[in-house]
Amino acid sequence: MTSSRRALAAVLTLAFVLSCGCAVIPVGSPTAAEEAVGGDLTKPFVRMIVSPPRNDWTPRKVVEGMLAAMAAYPDDPTTLLQYMTQKARNAWRPVGPITVIDEPTFKEDNGAVQLTTNKIARIEDDDRYVSDGEKLARTFYLKKEAGGWRVDSGLENGLMMRASDVDRAYRPTLLYYLNGAQKPDGLLVADAVHLRLKPGENLAETIIERLLKGPSSALRGAVGTALTGNVGVDSVTATDDKVVISLSGAPALADTDAFKAQLRASLEKVTAAQPIDVLHNGEPYILGIQPNDAQAWYPSAKSPSYYTTGGAVHYTSPEGAGNAVNGQAGKPNGYVGQALSKDGDEVAAVGADGIYVAPVSPNGEWQRVMEGRLTSPSWHRDGSLWAFEKGSGAVLRRDPGGAPTRVAAPDLDGKDVTELRISRDGVRVAAGVGGKEVRVGAITGGSLGLMLGNFQRLLTVRQGETVKDIAWRDGEHLLVLVSGKAGQTLMEIDVGDGETATLTSDKRLDSIAALGPQIMAGTLDEATGGPAEILEFKDQQGWVTKVKETSQEPIFPLG
């Protein structure tokens, strides 16, 4: 090989190496995947954009446009006013609850537009969504001005929004607070609110801001929160493996574990499985909140079930009927309305002259603890026993080993209360009033100045119907058994937004008990009118027999 040939070979080799190295995209190696930001937490949402009324719009279109402008009012408070005459502008105030209406129909008549629809609900100032079913008819009077038709009168204060606008702009959210009990017994209590999505803010930011503002009026004074103080939410950012919440201000953290649980539970819908880090003014505050950090704070939905037969309390077994409980409570007696305490170690029941309690132990004897004409007793998870004394029209409460005391309940005083049920988390109270109405309130005031307050009407039955029994399914859902001419209907009501679902109708049903997914019912024999079997509601489909033998009513501890 001559030297010139060698040089040529070297140049060619170099050129080849260089051309390989200079390829635009070198193939044959893995690439770093682009980081996907977000998940549900930072997902965008559709928002109404409104424009001022046009010259050529008919009065009906102006009213429609005004409804749209009302839907966008929290984002854009100026456009709505352009739909009004100066007079209406001066008179109208955006105060009071937001009225949620169904899709309206319009009737236009010479500058007057009549709107007819159903009220679906209202959204209170504290974000509570309260169902409503009334008809609504309103007539708006319009006036022709230089820029076209404007609404002149017929407006009521406050905003009115179509349900579709509310669906678009609001997200039903459960905020979780604490039931106020000490650590081993501390539980999360859900507070249902409708939160408006804000442009430039993601849902998680809105949720945390609202969480830090405290509970709605339904739970005010009844629940606590672990983080107080003047706290602001700077931002919530999410990557695939972490959610970072930045707080500012001066937070006062009472209980880290409780706050972790509150945060985790409240954000459950928007953050799937990522750990959450909380920063305060850029410094680590609480790090690594795991998805299961809230798990221990939910009320347990596992417990044996019981039933009574001839007043005696029995366990259920996989086959159906089971053994009687120990002591006198397991012996047939004349008591009714049996209730089991949290751990199933005490039974309370209504006797002829008051409420009796018997421990579930081999030599447990019945002992009268309350005197008077009382509703069926209800156990609180702290061990106290609650009932309504019909004679004096007052709520009684008895601590273990103590004497019954009166608890103030201004909303129930003097009412014909037929049922009083404390929820399993020990925060809410459901009361059947006069067989016609179900109200839900909360135990407020803590250990000092305990009272039942914040009552809201949850259900009013129709003419000819009676509320037969109520039972708590979990902290947010109440089962109501309504008996009518056609038979009994079992309804499930969400105490947060009042949403009612009819589970089933069955003529035989007489009493109900529920715990989480399990629902059991006591029945009456159609022929004799006496107690028959115990049924279980399986798979949300229908009733199957649980206990064949003649029995009165099913029981779960608490609720």
Add this chain to the structure above:
Amino acid sequence: MPPTTKKAGRRRTLRQILGGVRRRTRRAVGKVRRVWRRSLQLQVVTSTLVISMTVVAVLGAFLFQEINESVVNGRARAAMNEALSDRTQILAALAQKQPEDAKAGEAGKKQPPHPLDQVLNAIAGVSENAPRLRYDLLVLNPHEPGRSRAIGNVNPADIPLQLSEYLDRDVKRQKFDQPHSWLTTIPVKGEPRPTLATGVVISVPGDTGIQNYELYHFFPLTQEVEMLTSVRQLLVVVGVGLVLLLAAIAYLVARQVVTPVRLARQAAERLASGKLDERLKVRGEDDLARLATSFNEMAANLALKIHQLEELSQVQRQFVSDVSHELRTPLTTVRMAADLLYDAREDFDPMASRSAELMQAQLERFESMLADLLEISRYDAGAATLDLDSTDVRDVVLRAIADSEALAERHSTRFELRLPSEPCMAEIDSRRVERILRNLLFNAIEHGEGKEIVVSVGADRDSVAVAVRDHGVGLKPGEDNMVFDRFWRADPSRARTIGGTGLGLAISREDATLHGGWLQAWGQPGDGSQFRLTLPRAAGLDLKGSPLSLVPPEVEMRRTWRGHMTPVLTPATGDLHDE
């Protein structure tokens, strides 16, 4: 008046500071300029730096613009496609059915959302487990109430005016399938975010006529901006690195070339200073090696030539010396004969008598010339020796003046003596120094045009000096050195009046040099001239300066008055003794 004094003092201080700063700056600039002019390497490196910086800047700007354009164009194409696909989806949904007159449904039953909401929910991925939408969107239909929507934090105010004008034009022309795009910024959390906005019209036929929806997309260019920012940073870093690398390469290459040149220069300098054995090392066969070879050949030839010339010069000097010696013997005879004739001139006729006088005079001159020639040849042969003795120089000066009195009187010239009161003792050969002074005085008398001659004596710790100042015609520029050449004459047409041989100053200089002293001349046409002899006090001492200035003090003062600052105080050594 203390304040004034203070003020004046401060002003002076300020001026002094300013002057100092200016001086220092000028000095620094001068130094830099000198370094720049002297260093070829610096020049090469600087030029490379400047040129490569320009090239890199131009290339970088061009490259960045190209990348920028292709990135933004690529994004714009993708954005247009997404906009078109969304448009198709929305158009299909809106054209499906007319919800305008949908009656309110059964009480309590929820109405399905409006198709616009449905399709936008699908696009935004609100319900499904869809990936997050990477852009914001606006659907506007200002002609119908409640038919405008937004996804993301955008408002109609964010739409660039030009884009909505494009869409208006499209509506007028009934041309709906062409999306338009515009680069803009929209405020996000108070900061402007670069955004690519696209707009297209959706025309939906309906019962009440055609409805036009304007669909705007806002694509954030955050990632592109980040990418381009990092590309720009990279370009800057690479550019700076490249320039520095080029400078380093230029430095190395220049060094490769300059080092041999520098070695050659040093060798040439040494050669010039007389070290004729100096040679360069020859490495390799490149141009620099050939330069070294040529240099070495040149040096060898030069050494040979110099050697030959030295030999020739030696032969000439020997010849002169021999001739002088040889002439002496016949001259003695001629002299004796001439003395006889001269003594007997009274008896001759006037013609012969005048001839005898002339012969006597010229013979005397011939004798002294011969003596000078012999003296010079002694110097050339290196045979001159000093008879040193500690002597007061003032006495020597007085003796020389006494010898010159007669000639001075003939020229009606006065001497002014400026002698120090202290004795000026120095180890000198007084015979030679007296001869030097005599020479200087004769010269001064001859060229002094009868004006006063000033003789000054000065002394300091190391040296003594005698200056002889005349006020005659002076010297022209350059002549202050030539006066010491053998047989040099200021004006060849001028007759010698005192019969100088033309070797006097040359011998004087040799005498001064023999003492390790200096003999220097200053002169200016019209101002006369001054000769200064400086001698070390002890034999063998090196002279560092002279107690007397070469330029007469009155001339110096006149210059200062005129504002010309000249280095009065620096010893005037440079001109003659620097080499």
